[in-house]
Amino acid sequence: MGSLNIAEWSPDQVAEWLSGLGPTVASYVPALRQRGLNGSKLLTLRCDDLEYLGIHIIGHQELLLEAVEHLRNFVRNFRFS
Numbered sequence: 001m002g003s004l005n006i007a008e009w010s011p012d013q014v015a016e017w018l019s020g021l022g023p024t025v026a027s028y029v030p031a032l033r034q035r036g037l038n039g040s041k042l043l044t045l046r047c048d049d050l051e052y053l054g055i056h057i058i059g060h061q062e063l064l065l066e067a068v069e070h071l072r073n074f075v076r077n078f079r080f081s
Helices: 011-019 029-034 047-052 058-079
Strands: none
Touching: 011 029, 047 058
């Protein structure tokens, strides 16, 4: 991942990060890339958004939202360190 400014990630950079989360999340990457999920949208994802994006399995939603929360925490900690 080239840029630490996650809010500026392109859909391709987000797809690369998502693919790194394992096969469960990676299976959604083509659809999320097609919908233009970029860094700023990624950082604001909520459960309702995942439903809209076609991720309906609760365990998959939880996995993705937990990973996004880790990203948000990284952004907060990086900004204030």
